[in-house]
Amino acid sequence: TRTSRPQRILKAVQRKATVGDPQSVITAIDHFCRHREWAMNVGDEKGSILDSVVSEVSPVTVLELGTYCGYSTVRIARLLPPGACVITLEFNPDYAAIARQVIKWSGLEDKVQLVEGASGDWIPWMKEHFGVQAFDLVFLDHWKERYLPDTKLLEECGLIQKGTVLLADNVICPGTPDYLEYVRNSPRYNSHYYRSHLEYTKAEDGLEKSVFLGY
Ligand SMILES: CCc1ncnc2c1ncn2[C@@H]1O[C@H](/C=C/CNC(=O)c2cc(-c3ccc(F)cc3)cc(O)c2O)[C@@H](O)[C@H]1O
Numbered sequence: 001t002r003t004s005r006p007q008r009i010l011k012a013v014q015r016k017a018t019v020g021d022p023q024s025v026i027t028a029i030d031h032f033c034r035h036r037e038w039a040m041n042v043g044d045e046k047g048s049i050l051d052s053v054v055s056e057v058s059p060v061t062v063l064e065l066g067t068y069c070g071y072s073t074v075r076i077a078r079l080l081p082p083g084a085c086v087i088t089l090e091f092n093p094d095y096a097a098i099a100r101q102v103i104k105w106s107g108l109e110d111k112v113q114l115v116e117g118a119s120g121d122w123i124p125w126m127k128e129h130f131g132v133q134a135f136d137l138v139f140l141d142h143w144k145e146r147y148l149p150d151t152k153l154l155e156e157c158g159l160i161q162k163g164t165v166l167l168a169d170n171v172i173c174p175g176t177p178d179y180l181e182y183v184r185n186s187p188r189y190n191s192h193y194y195r196s197h198l199e200y201t202k203a204e205d206g207l208e209k210s211v212f213l214g215y
């Protein structure tokens with residue numbers, strides 16, 4: 001096909017959403033993915049759970065792993081108070097380029113730092129390069145087999161501290177069994193499963209929220 005699916009998602013935003021109106025960007029993407037072409041955004045149902053966790057945590061610094069088209073980046077950034085920001089890592093340059101435009105259309109670029117590169121390469125530099133002391137909230141939505149190694153790397157780098165909340169997408173579908181086993185069995189995390197559905201479908205999926213209890 002001439003264009004990529006992310007390019008068609010951006011077109012839908014530019015056609016249907018209002019510049020500077022994050023909710024209209026979210027609505028445009030959800031409508032496109034529900035009625036035209038499925039895509040792996042967290043979606044409206046799980047997105048509402050994401051919203052409630054963001055509001056509950058009211059984080060100052062958020063890390064998102066896996067930007068894709070920027071749908072969940074916009075969901076998170078629109079709820080952040082002035083001075084708070086989300087750092088989002090994306091290693092596919094084409095997806096990053098689309099996400100930058102989606103984030104710009106929503107008018108939230110001041111609250112978002114999109115970093116192009118692999119999570120494993122960038123996490124060790126977060127303190128030095130971005131002045132991050134620790135993350136208040138981490139949203140995991142990248143390659144499912146990277147959830148556990150990146151969580152361990154975040155721990156080793158001291159970027160997860162007492163009270164840090166990890167929120168993981170897709171713990172059922174496609175599934176992240178090793179990550180789930182780790183956070184649910186570790187004495188250092190308090191975990192809760194939010195049962196929901198795979199974006200835009202009736203299949204079961206859910207989000208796992210894990211609060212770090214400290215060492
Ligand atoms: C190297 C570390 C690393 N560093 C930086 N960026 C990275 C990265 N690894 C990956 N990325 C980027 O993140 C995004 C990938 C996300 C991967 N997500 C799913 O696979 C997924 C699948 C389904 C589903 C598909 C088909 C079904 F039938 C059912 C369910 C549903 C979902 O919600 C899903 O999130 C892309 O932008 C990658 O470029």
Ligand SMILES: [Mg+2]
Pocket residue numbers: 040041042141169170
């Ligand atoms: Mg996902």
